[in-house]
Amino acid sequence: MKYDITVIGSGPGGYVAAIRCAQLGMKVAIVEKYSTLGGTCLNVGCIPSKALLDSSEHYHNAEHTFKEHGIDIPAPKVNFTQMIARKGEVVKQNVEGIAYLMKKNKIDVFTGHGSFVNKNTIKVSGEKEEEISTDKVILATGSKPTSLPFIEIDKKRVITSTEALVMKEVPKHLVIIGGGVIGLELGSVYARLGSEVSVVEYFDRIIPGMDSTMSKELTKSLKKLGMKIYTKHKVTEVKSTAKTVTVKADTPKGEVLELKGDYCLVSVGRRAYTDKLGLENVGIKTDKAGRIETDDHLRTSVDNIYAIGDVVKGAMLAHKAEEEGVFVAETIAGQKPHINYNLIPGVVYTWPEVAGVGQTEEQLKEAGRAYKVGSFPYKALGRARASMDTDGLVKVLADKNTDEILGLHIIGARAADMIASGVTAMEFRASAEDVSRMSHAHPTYMEAVKEACLAATDSRPIHM
């Protein structure tokens, strides 16, 4: 059989592209080298990490806040085996859900490593070897954790996020290299479960891609949790034995910091994954960072081959890949879809959560744009006092002259869900005053967004 579309990779980019293509009437094949669908996000990324974040947060609350809520329980204990097993069950339900969606949309799943024989033929090397004949191809092969040249990831003591999600024990001292999203999310999990956690970050602040107010506030919250954070530190050496790791880093003062732990998590970013894809057989080249180059329509240098998600430029985020999957499917169907890359939100699932969309204050300064800032703290919200989630704030950035919202940055309870309000407002080019004149339910955390907009409009928040 000849397929209209063959998608290589079944992560959120690939499976969404496959479904949208099928909805638009195309005959679709999807190739996945692992036995389960869903890619990094569902199997070893977003979903399992959120499962462990939620479990560890329950434990942390049982230990630290139940008493004040008036709930007396015997000292809680971590059943780590059960915690990991529950996480496995959550992953299973999600990946089975994708298998169901493939069936429902009559998409044929091929299990095995996909590679190009030529631009219309994909070889699948699995239990058996098969060839797929196809009109068009969508590459959605994702990314893999990267490391530093002098670090050997032995997957036992020196590990990546993948191993950190299937640990057999709670580390005594987890040393984390890289204070980005992965380091801080997984660091929070283990800090809540009782590990000593040290984060070594090269840049002058954690989550360096986000607005600097968010970095500052998150640093305070994570330190309260007991995490040690070393910014402006350059890791120079990582050594491991059967049961220990030693990490050395140059401090800003030119001294050497030596951290001894039982595990070291390396979370310094991810790289596009195109290994053994046979790109040379079709003449597709990758850029310096190993990513596949595409034009504005996400088409590669070969006219029937498209690429989306982590394997192309842009933020390595599941929801960005999903947007691109839909974009390519609709482009192929002759439609004129649109993605606003400025409005792809970024979220860090620590507690408090951090979320941002649009421009950061640093970006506006660098662009020389005249802007104003409105912010509102969670501690002034009745809702936050009721739930004892008073850490955090909302910061809105608006154009100084037109009042158009240019960026929304939230650190606090439920920031991950609240950021959608910023995306909606900015997609419709709302002003801060527009948002401040809309009714926000009381009592909710969202009132902080309204109040921050009031503060930005003409410095008149009601509850401050």
Ligand SMILES: NC(=O)c1ccc[n+]([C@@H]2O[C@H](COP(=O)([O-])OP(=O)(O)OC[C@H]3O[C@@H](n4cnc5c(N)ncnc54)[C@H](O)[C@@H]3O)[C@@H](O)[C@H]2O)c1
């Ligand atoms: N919640 C989410 O959306 C989520 C969760 C996990 C991962 N991801 C994505 O996965 C990708 C990988 O995550 P990540 O946390 O590994 O990468 P990241 O880019 O978020 O963070 C890497 C951090 O490592 C630091 N770093 C780089 N080299 C270093 C060195 N030599 N020494 C010390 N620090 C160093 C960087 O300054 C940065 O702060 C990211 O693109 C991220 O967006 C997203």
